[in-house]
Amino acid sequence: MIVHDDPSLDAELELLRAAPAPRAQLRRDLLAAVAREPRRLSMPQALAALWRELGGLRLAAPAFAMALAVGVGLSWLADDGAPAGGDESGDDLVALAQFDDAYEGLEP
Amino acid sequence: MTSAPAAVPADPDAALLAQAATGDEAAFARLVDRHLSRLHALAWRALGSVAEAEEVAQDTLLRAWRQLPSWQVGKALFSTWLHRVALNLVNDRLRARREQVPIEDAELVSEAAGPDRTASEAQRAQRVRQALQTLPERQRDAILLCHFEGMGNIEAAAALEVSVEALESLVSRARRALRQSLSDTRTDES
Numbered sequence: 552m553i554v555h556d557d558p559s560l561d562a563e564l565e566l567l568r569a570a571p572a573p574r575a576q577l578r579r580d581l582l583a584a585v586a587r588e589p590r591r592l593s594m595p596q597a598l599a600a601l602w603r604e605l606g607g608l609r610l611a612a613p614a615f616a617m618a619l620a621v622g623v624g625l626s627w628l629a630d631d632g633a634p635a636g637g638d639e640s641g642d643d644l645v646a647l648a649q650f651d652d653a654y655e656g657l658e659p
Numbered sequence: 660m661t662s663a664p665a666a667v668p669a670d671p672d673a674a675l676l677a678q679a680a681t682g683d684e685a686a687f688a689r690l691v692d693r694h695l696s697r698l699h700a701l702a703w704r705a706l707g708s709v710a711e712a713e714e715v716a717q718d719t720l721l722r723a724w725r726q727l728p729s730w731q732v733g734k735a736l737f738s739t740w741l742h743r744v745a746l747n748l749v750n751d752r753l754r755a756r757r758e759q760v761p762i763e764d765a766e767l768v769s770e771a772a773g774p775d776r777t778a779s780e781a782q783r784a785q786r787v788r789q790a791l792q793t794l795p796e797r798q799r800d801a802i803l804l805c806h807f808e809g810m811g812n813i814e815a816a817a818a819l820e821v822s823v824e825a826l827e828s829l830v831s832r833a834r835r836a837l838r839q840s841l842s843d844t845r846t847d848e849s
Binding site for chain 1: 687704780802
């Protein structure tokens, strides 16, 4: 703390010490202006806000879990029904191209 | 002249800032309750006008609200940042006034007197304010923060973005200039 030994100057400065209190209306006006302001959120805050809007853990999490389970289940069923070695024809074509220099099927 | 960044102490507003940054208006209202009076008083002391002090306080806190989403915890105390913004707004207004009308020619305004003042006290207070307004900006800022806001040297230096030594020099020069200016006024009047 800076110490200055000048009581008369301090006494004069003290004349400005007692300031008027802000009006209650100022607080109300300020908070009303804040409520009117469009919010600018950072990406994590925007994602958090979206998560809350979607219902958070109570609503969104079960819905996402259900969607994930359905997706995995359908993909498992689709794999189960598909013919084994579905891309073997592609291997055949590569083998054929390597075997036969004159084959033009894979050229761009 | 800037100092090496000093370690910023824990911000007593940190929890409310985190809540307000997510758009929580109730948390921001509590921050307003904590800081509005001080910002208003700071601006009133420098400007001498209640209306302008209200505008400065409101503008400062609105800027804070807009800034909150990108607020970096630990970089500065919220109160320090608010004071810096308020002082800049005050200085802008004083500069604009000076271009319009010399401070010495400005008429005494009754609202500049402050609460419960006699006429003679009000006049003396106005003389002090005029002396304050004629100081160079940095010196005035230093006096406002150190004398009236009761800030410690480290916090005031952080608010003005100068070293503690530079702050001490600003305060000393400001007090010397004020003493001179006020004694000149007294001589003129006698």
